[in-house]
Amino acid sequence: MPAIYAKAPGKIILFGEHAVVYAQPAIAIPVNKVYATTRVIPEVAGRKNQVHIKAPDIQLDVDLADLDEEHPFAVTIQQVLNAVNLDHLPSLTLLISSTIPIAAGMGSSAAIAIATIRALTDFLGKPLTAGEISSLAFEVEKIHHGTPSGIDNYVIAHQKPVFFTHGKPIEHLEIQQPTHWVIADTGEKTSTKDTVAAVRKLQALDPETYHPIFEQIGEIAFTARQALITGNIDLLGQLMGDNQRLLEQLTVSSPKLDKLISAALTAGAVGAKLSGGGRGGNMIALAPTQNTQSIESALLEAGATRVITTTLNKGET
Numbered sequence: 493m494p495a496i497y498a499k500a501p502g503k504i505i506l507f508g509e510h511a512v513v514y515a516q517p518a519i520a521i522p523v524n525k526v527y528a529t530t531r532v533i534p535e536v537a538g539r540k541n542q543v544h545i546k547a548p549d550i551q552l553d554v555d556l557a558d559l560d561e562e563h564p565f566a567v568t569i570q571q572v573l574n575a576v577n578l579d580h581l582p583s584l585t586l587l588i589s590s591t592i593p594i595a596a597g598m599g600s601s602a603a604i605a606i607a608t609i610r611a612l613t614d615f616l617g618k619p620l621t622a623g624e625i626s627s628l629a630f631e632v633e634k635i636h637h638g639t640p641s642g643i644d645n646y647v648i649a650h651q652k653p654v655f656f657t658h659g660k661p662i663e664h665l666e667i668q669q670p671t672h673w674v675i676a677d678t679g680e681k682t683s684t685k686d687t688v689a690a691v692r693k694l695q696a697l698d699p700e701t702y703h704p705i706f707e708q709i710g711e712i713a714f715t716a717r718q719a720l721i722t723g724n725i726d727l728l729g730q731l732m733g734d735n736q737r738l739l740e741q742l743t744v745s746s747p748k749l750d751k752l753i754s755a756a757l758t759a760g761a762v763g764a765k766l767s768g769g770g771r772g773g774n775m776i777a778l779a780p781t782q783n784t785q786s787i788e789s790a791l792l793e794a795g796a797t798r799v800i801t802t803t804l805n806k807g808e809t
């Protein structure tokens with residue numbers, strides 16, 4: 493039996509992070525330049541019913557039987573077994589790797605779960621739909637992130653730009669004009685679980701202040717939806733600034749994020765904001781043209797540890 497391989501991209505949130513946890517809309521796009529891969533290597537001879545997991549990026553080299561049952565890899569495999577009505581896997585090795593920065597708001601945990609679910613279900617001859625894969629990965633995301641909205645697993649499983657509202661039908665955006673996005677990493681690791689919990693605490697203590705902030709972020713995402721489809725970059729830039737100021741009120745920006753945002757704006761970006769959980773991780777800048785070089789250089793000079801440029805192309809739905 494040949495080895496089977498599956499791949500899942502990273503993602504970036506353009507508008508609406510945090511508020512999306514409170515049923516407000518958000519917009520996210522896949523980022524194909526970074527990805528997670530899982531290879532299933534069947535063990536033809538040797539031990540019986542042994543599943544071995546190798547994930548060199550996180551120095552993991554372990555038998556499934558030795559993993560805690562709450563470990564995200566163990567939960568991922570259990571989700572697959574439940575979905576395909578099996579009680580164990582045949583002997584195999586899972587080789588998992590990823591170029592998506594970890595703990596940086598680019599969906600590395602969801603992408604790893606999705607690549608693994610896809611590889612295993614293909615291997616077992618029971619391929620699932622993107623929607624089914626997304627639902628299984630959502631269960632794994634709960635282990636990583638506590639109370640996630642589900643946007644990461646959705647956009648990564650479907651590999652399409654989405655206008656996402658938790659619990660509502662999700663819209664795939666039909667892009668009419670390309671836009672160019674520069675993503676810069678602060679190099680500061682951030683835990684989405686912690687930032688989501690911090691915002692939850694704030695809103696629980698003072699809902700009268702924080703719920704209107706979520707609503708305003710939701711309105712921004714709603715307006716940005718059409719602006720993104722038509723490539724209205726001036727409006728998008730303004731909305732990014734408004735969204736960033738509200739994220740600052742949610743206390744999820746950081747001095748390094750602020751520094752990168754201001755460097756991008758000075759270098760000619762039409763808008764810039766943090767992306768994902770915040771308090772570190774990545775920021776995004778909207779570039780006025782395809783020529784993103786001056787913004788990339790300014791971000792690196794201001795201390796970004798990695799810069800990735802991605803274009804949201806016409807016809808991407």
Ligand code: MEV
Nearest residue numbers: 509510640641642768769
């Ligand atoms: C994580 O990529 C974005 C947050 O909104 C959390 C979530 O949606 O689950 C901060």
